[in-house]
Amino acid sequence: MSDALLSPDQPMTTQEVVEWTKKLNYGTWRYQKSWNPMHIVDAEGCYFTDANGKRYLDFSAQLMCSNLGHKNAAVIKAIADQAQKLAYIMPSYATDARVELSRLLLEVLPEGITKFFFTTSGTEANEAAFKIARMYTGKTKIIARYRSYHGSTMASIAATGDPRRWAMEPGGKGQGFLFAPEVNCYKCPIKHTYPECGIACADYLEHMIENESDVAAVIVEPVVGTNGVLVPPKEYFPKLREICDRRGVLLIADEVMSGWGRTGEWFAVDHWGVKPDILVTAKGITSAYVPLGLCATTGKIAEYFEDHFFAHGHTYEAHPITLAPAVAAIREMQRLNLINRAKEVGAYLGEKLKALKPKHPSIGEVRGLGMFWAIELVRDQEKKTPFNTKQDKVDGKATVVDQVAAEMLKRGVSIQAWISHFVIAPPLIIEKAEIDTAVDALDQALAIADKAL
Structure with missing residues (x-):
């Protein structure tokens, strides 16, 4: 391949586009020699x-x-209109798009989730959730599950149970993450049978909390995504919510994949009437037209930071061009039922x-x-x-x-x-x-x- 191919006046063939992509970019989660995009x-x-x-x-x-x-024409228009109006402003300022989306979120998120931190991906939203949980509780450990994926940045991959974590070891315990059995009634990892088990996987999780010194939170995908679309039995989430309340542990719902209508409710937790302390989402919030993630907390957690330092932030938090299309995407979901x-x-x-x-x-x-x-x-x-x-x-x-x-x-x-x-x-x-x-x-x-x- 010649550098002349980079000239904008010389259109590339498909073969050249593919070859340059392979030469200059990394293909994710793979051996590079096998990548043929x-x-x-x-x-x-x-x-x-x-x-x-x-x-x-x-x-x-x-x-x-x-x-x-x-x-989707409405989402595309929202991106273009926002770019013309206000392409970027740093996150310490208020914007129309920020307020419009935040107020709209109150209509669709589980009741009681009322304070928002915007990111540009699901993994960043989970990073925010981990920091908030640790700051709020003063504790450090977070329990995740083995059949899980929470993102590719360092804390999120440490909280991930699937083999994508392995290359980063020591990742889990080194960053305060522990792993519990997943909910998998097809092939139970602790060899129980539902419903006679009495939701033993939740009991096991409580056993972990009881035997660890300072558990801040439990993070779960309400319906496990990439690792198998594992739908829990109806008793699981109410029981998990009760355990977390009784043990003084926060419940983080990772709805990056299961949110935004994917399961037939706005969010998967809505199926069981359970309200998490922190809800994390991304992907469908803009239908992936632009990168946007959300870390949302209860008002109770928000009140804590009125008098305590909120030690988190980044340059693209609440980026206007990411927020406006989210408004359009949610309204389109409502319009199209x-x-x-x-x-x-x-x-x-x-x-x-x-x-x-x-x-x-x-x-x-x-x-x-x-x-x-x-x-x-x-x-x-x-x-x-x-x-x-x-x-x-x-x-x-x-x-x-x-x-x-x-x-x-x-x-x-x-x-x-x-x-x-x-x-x-x-x-x-x-x-x-x-x-x-x-x-x-x-x-x-x-x-x-x-x-x-």
């Missing part, structure tokens, strides 16, 4: 288009974030996915809520043995789910795969006919997994 030039509705003009149905809303789909739509169309999606299990011996479980689903692949249905392990992923081995996803891409459907399952979370605007198309492609591609048995 597709050149994408357009996206609209539930589809994105490559440089050859081929369209792909976006069956996972990119990284489970493009809830409104692509090219996407919360109810996620319930209704999500139920249709769930039934279509569940119908695949009797046809494919490689499917271990189909689970989900609203427009948020997972299909777990197994080598043995009875033993629930996965095709691949976490170590396989870290070692860069080709996984069965990746092979199935690659076959689906050939068929014009994009789906997110992770270790042994697919995360199915299409834009909330998807039509039933588009779901039929995507599920049909999945049905055919699963022949690869069935053959691998």
Whole structure:
């Protein structure tokens, strides 16, 4: 490749765009030698288009974030209008966009969550949550769960239970993070059976709190995202809330992925009527049109900082161009009635996915809520043995789910795969006919997994 290719007067071919991307950029969470990125030039509705003009149905809303789909006119207009009006001002000033979004958040967030710190990503929002929890309680330790992902910055990756943390070790305990068993009734990590267990995973978490000296908070994804769309039984969150209250521990809900209508409620905690002390979110807040994260706390926590130093901040906090499109995105969700739509169309999606299990011996479980689903692949249905392990992923081995996803891409459907399952979370605007198309492609591609048995 010649440096002359960088001239703006000399358009690059798709091959050159891909080669320069690989040469100059890092591909995330992968061995670099295996990265061969597709050149994408357009996206609209539930589809994105490559440089050859081929369209792909976006069956996972990119990284489970493009809830409104692509090219929503109202959100795009909000970005352009805000850029013309006020592109940037430092966070110590008040702005119209800041107040408008903050007041709108009071309409959709769980009752009692009333004070906001804006960031530019979910991982930064979690960093803020950890700092706030430690400042407020005067304690240091935070309990997370093994099947979890909370972000890529240092504290957030230390709080992450999945193998993406391993390269950063010692990360967890070195930064005051401890890990509890996840809620996984399909394959319980502590070998219990629901409902006879009495929600033993919550009891185990309380046992940890009791035997640690200074636990500040527990952080959970109400519905676990990348690590399997694990939906807890109805008793779990009320019990966890009661444990945290009784033990004087804050409850942090990481709704980066599960928020903004994804599960058929504004936020997943709404399904169980539980109010966290701190709620963290990002992704769907702007439908990923611009990077925005939110760390939101109760009024009680906010009152503490009236007379105590709030030791956190950054240059892009409350950046006007990130806030205005969030207002537009929330209003679009309200206008299009996407919360109810996620319930209704999500139920249709769930039934279509569940119908695949009797046809494919490689499917271990189909689970989900609203427009948020997972299909777990197994080598043995009875033993629930996965095709691949976490170590396989870290070692860069080709996984069965990746092979199935690659076959689906050939068929014009994009789906997110992770270790042994697919995360199915299409834009909330998807039509039933588009779901039929995507599920049909999945049905055919699963022949690869069935053959691998």
